[in-house]
Amino acid sequence: MKKNDMTVLIGGDAGQGIQSTGKGFIQSLTKAGLFPFGRQDYRSRIRGGHNFFEIRISEKQIYTHTDGVDLLVALTEESVEKHLDEIVPGGGVLYNEDFDIDSDTFEGRDVKAFPVPFTTIATDEGGAKVMANTAAIGAVAGLTEFDASYINSIIKKNFAVKGDSVVENNVKVAEAGKEYVESKGYEFDYELSEQPETPDRMVIDGNQAFALGAVTGGCNFISAYPMTPSTSILEWITKHSAELDVVIKQPESELAAINMAIGAGHAGARSLVTTSGGGFSLMVEALGLAGMTETPVVIAEVQRPGPSTGLPTRTSQGDMSSVVFASQGDSPRLVLAPATIEEAFEAGKRAFNLAERYQMPVIVLSDQHLADSIRAVHPDEFDTTVEIDRGELMSEEELEGLEGNYLRHEFTESGISPRAIPGNKNAVYKTTGNEHDERGDITEDPELRTRMMDKRMRKEDTALEAEFDGPVLYGPDEADLTFIGWGSTYGAIREAVDRLNENGNRANFYHFDEIWPFKAGEVKNLLESSRRTVLVENNFSGQLASLITRETGAETPDRILKYDGRPFTPETILGEVSDSEEVE
């Protein structure tokens, strides 16, 4: 009997409610004190086409999905075909009894077949076949002896807005699904049970966590053009905009989005732009404008595989080089790369202070895997106490005491100039994307130009020194095998490290949650003190690896790269290192 350790995969067509079913199940598991990790796999279309929602369940916090499915919940025949090979020995398939599948489908496989008349149950008990997915979740509870009250309470919560009869019908359908499985006497060696402790935990994904962090950090303006997989940040903030007093603008293009955010940032707002790689490419000219005019703005770039439209609903880490180096000319920026849902919240909260302190764009680099993955997180993990720090922003008193010409781009040791928000009579000023003097007037003077470039770029050094800590270590200080990664590969790498160490190896892992400017000294030291380093990245060229070499001179030849649009699992990583001499 496997207890509280399994992966359930719910497969079906777009439009069948795969996402809401999966999320509802995650909420139920969370209520029972379990730790689910859910991820979505969907396509760029509204109806039709195979989608799935994969939920791995554990008694402790987990950060990744793994290879292998213990229970496939197939809402379409195609789901059976697509995922049958993923089912582990002893696993099972719950499927609609009405499916037209070959009688020999399960022959020769150690897979248990659990046919259930989802549609009939939905129609008979609920009066509508759309509730087939609810019947399926009830059946999952029946097979795993999971307490149905957790399913029912989530049905009540999620369907409350649709009225009492919808709630009642869904509860009936879920219970009938469970009872059907029990009446059939299906045997399945898995159990999901309530945990001794069931504290209230949030069920939240990476985009929502970032959005919550952003509004905690004082974001009061967002302009964004919808682009998968970033859109749910815009949607979440929009949903809460009235209560949070955030100005929302969905403009005519990404060009408009970034330039509006720059205008708002200049006027004193804490502005945010959300996009993916294609939108970011459109925004690049304005990124330089923000750098040149020293305007704070936060850009969330939620990556998907490029180039061009690429794989619009899938995951990639292919935009690091783009965001670090984009712009004609050298232009300052800070780049953060949260790896987990908790880090996504922190990055959202932190980015706005950084943008105002250093008066430059801050890019938060995320990706579809982080954006759409869901976990149970205790509310205390998200600290909503916030110290708003606007850096060198001049107070009303300072502005009142200002004499002579206000120098918006005044030369300072740190590179950061006292900043006035336009509107005060003592600080009437210009700024421009042209090279300018301290006052913001256009200049062509070579010496001024050089000093102004130095000043702007010096702010990166100031930020690097004051703000960045270098890569974050997971695992023991000393190891034979050191993994290096960034962003959403975190979960897979972390678990690979855990498994290696459980098997008597010595592995550890550094993840880069701050990408630019680069902690070259620290990185060089860690590379030199590591016996063997392996870079793990979800892109073609090894973009962090290239950046490390560029910044430290150290070669990083060992790379595990993947660019099929799908996230890593621990097994993929372990498979790649299993032959190496460091691994037993």
Next chain:
Amino acid sequence: MTEEVSLSDYQYPTEPTWCPGCGDFAILRSVKASMTDMGLAPHESLIVTGIGCGSKLPHYMNVNGFHSIHGRPVAVATGAKLANPDMNVVVTAGDGDSYGIGGNHFLHACRRNIGITQIVEDNRVYGLTKGQYSPTSHKGFVTKTSPEGAIEPPVRPVPTALTSGATFIARAFSGQVKQMTEIFARAMAHEGYALVDVLQPCVTFNPGRSYDFYTDLVYDLDEDYDPTDREAAEEKAKEWGDSIPLGVIYEEDRPTYEEQVPALSEGPVVKRSLDPEERSGVDLEEIKRSFI
């Protein structure tokens, strides 16, 4: 507007780099004069510009200026206005900025009715890049990039603005400074988006569209012309070529975009606390609980 404002408040030491005779001089004068006439002090306005000769305008007067990139001043201005609706936000940019590379922003600003004033320095040529045809160049215009004459007919800003939903549309001529100043003041006083297309000679690169050329064609709208009459405006908007009307062609009272934004109902976001709990009394812990 507690203190008296005078034209000298807008003086700035930098000399314009425009060619002698450039229409931009008159536009600069009218911008300063209209703001003075309205009693606006320099710190109460933000002039956002793109790239081009005319986009250097804020560098030649004492005013808040954001000299942005080509095509984007309307977007930058829109963001600034949404962050701080108390600010008088004005765009001055050329015809390439406004109707070419930035044409999409122009269309959407019209229908959006965002409370900015867009003054287009419409010289119908690319001047700063030294003489290529622009979106408003006449068909057949011979330039370095149209040696056989421009093939496309020009963009028609006034009818385009009208059909796109602009609530204030005017045409001015930089040869008539007094009228232009009055139009600018009316445009800035207008609640909502205002377009002022200014016929402005580029004496160096479009000498065919000179002061004399326009003087022969332009006429002032009658005193009894009613810009709130949509049908009349549609007729006037069509007039182009042999006779070109000057003045406020269309004016409509419609709620602005910014006054319909819920987050701005309590005033500009830039004048409120950044701490969300102080700002709106919202409890972030409560929002966190909504995820449970």
